[in-house]
Structures are given as structure tokens and as C-alpha cells.
Amino acid sequence: MKRLKNFLFLLMAVPVIAVASEEGPRLDKAPVNLSDQASLQRGARMFVNYCLNCHSAVSMRYSRMQDLGLTEDQIKENLMFAAEKPGETMTVGMDKKEAKNWFGSAPPDLSVIARARGSDWLYTYLRGFYRDDTRPTGWNNVVFPKVAMPHVLWSLQGEMVPVMKKEGEHEVIERLELAKPGSVTLAEYDAMVGDLVNYLTWMGEPAQLERKQLGLFVLAFLAFFFVVAYYLKKEFWKDVH
Numbered sequence: 001m002k003r004l005k006n007f008l009f010l011l012m013a014v015p016v017i018a019v020a021s022e023e024g025p026r027l028d029k030a031p032v033n034l035s036d037q038a039s040l041q042r043g044a045r046m047f048v049n050y051c052l053n054c055h056s057a058v059s060m061r062y063s064r065m066q067d068l069g070l071t072e073d074q075i076k077e078n079l080m081f082a083a084e085k086p087g088e089t090m091t092v093g094m095d096k097k098e099a100k101n102w103f104g105s106a107p108p109d110l111s112v113i114a115r116a117r118g119s120d121w122l123y124t125y126l127r128g129f130y131r132d133d134t135r136p137t138g139w140n141n142v143v144f145p146k147v148a149m150p151h152v153l154w155s156l157q158g159e160m161v162p163v164m165k166k167e168g169e170h171e172v173i174e175r176l177e178l179a180k181p182g183s184v185t186l187a188e189y190d191a192m193v194g195d196l197v198n199y200l201t202w203m204g205e206p207a208q209l210e211r212k213q214l215g216l217f218v219l220a221f222l223a224f225f226f227v228v229a230y231y232l233k234k235e236f237w238k239d240v241h
């Protein structure tokens, strides 16, 4: 009987646990607008300047940024620091193993990160770094606790510190507060991160487009091959009857 009771209790507890872990921190809405080319261009520039040193985006070709209204020369001059030809993909010079040694985890490829994590998560993540001296990098993050990535945009945003509140037994972060201003205001920083997340969201899409094109190509090939096979069959069976 006691066993059964325990079992029933467990059954009841499971959904509660699932709900609790799903809640997580509140996410801020990312200002994504894929038809705003100026924002996407600013985001692309931020991406190559601040992220590409560590992260790759291997399904993204530089030349594809022509879709953002940039000419090939503009792409070469402003965005290509790590490649020679616009047809190259956004790889990274850093060795994955070495990166893992430095940071404790390897920086993942960001080609489709917006679809893996969601734009709102990215927007909150990139604005959610705060000072934490117990961490090796000196930084922690509200949506990615104990993250191995340092706050690479800190000189822009400045240094945020957490304001705590009591929630039952625990202390939790209520919000972040600016302790040391960066080179731009917090509103300007939000706008910059908005552009960057807009770009990351766009970057996940063309990869999808490319796959769709490949799918169409395969279908076209199958249709063509069907015709070939049909006439071949006709040819082979011609003399049998």
C-alpha cells in the first residue's frame, strides 16, 4: 500500500517538475524585422566584429550578404576580415580544441542559433551578462547560468550587477542594474543588440532557403531521371514483344 502511495505521489509530482523547469527566466521580446535592411547590415557588421573571432557560421557565405543590399566591394571592405573570397563561408581561425581549453566549452557554430534558441532568448542573453567574481571569466548570465563565454560587448554596455530578491528560501535575481556605464547608453545598447539578433535571425533563414533550393533540385532531377528511365525502358523492351 505504501509503495502504491509513493508511486501515485510520484505520478503527480512529475508534471509539476516539468512545469517548474520550463518556466525559467522571463525573456524580453526581440525587435526582429527581417525587412529592415539597414538594421540587418548593422547587425552583420556587429557579428563579424564581435562574434566571428570565436564562433563560426559555416552555412553562411559572405556573398549572400548581397541580399542585404550590400555590393560585393562593400562586403569585402567592411565585413571580410577572416576570408579572401566572397564565396567563402564564415569559418573561424580558432581551433575548436584550443577554444575548449581556454573557455572550458567550445563556442558553438551560430548559423542557425536563432532557430535553436529563439530570437527572444538571444536578445535576453546578449543583454543579460552581469559581474560575478566567482566565475573564471568574471561574468555570469541571467538566462545561461555559469556560461563560459565572457561578456564580449561589455565595453559598449558597461558593467551590470544583479539586484537580488528573496523568493521563499532562495535569493534570486530580480533585475540587473548598471554599475559602470559603457561607451553607449543602455537604450542604444538595446538597439545594437536588437540589430545583431535581427541579423542572427536572418542568418538562420537563408540556410533554410538553401536547403529548400536543394530539395527542389533533387525533385527536378528525379523528374528528369523519370523521363530518361521511361524512354530507356521503352528502348529495352522494344524488341521483346
Ligand code: HEC
Pocket (backbone or CB within 6 Å): 047, 050, 051, 052, 053, 054, 055, 103, 105, 106, 107, 108, 110, 113, 117, 122, 125, 126, 146, 147, 148, 149, 150, 152, 153
Ligand atoms: C571570446 C570568445 C567568444 C566571443 C568573441 C563570442 N563568444 Fe559566444 N560563446 C563563447 C563560448 C566559449 C561559448 C560556450 C559557452 C558555454 O557553453 O558555456 C559561447 C556561447 C554562445 C551562445 C550560446 C550557445 C548555446 O546555445 O549554447 C551564444 C548564443 C553566443 N555565444 C553568441 C555570441 C555572439 C552573438 C557573439 C558576438 C556578440 C559571441 N557569442 C561572441 C565564446 C565567445
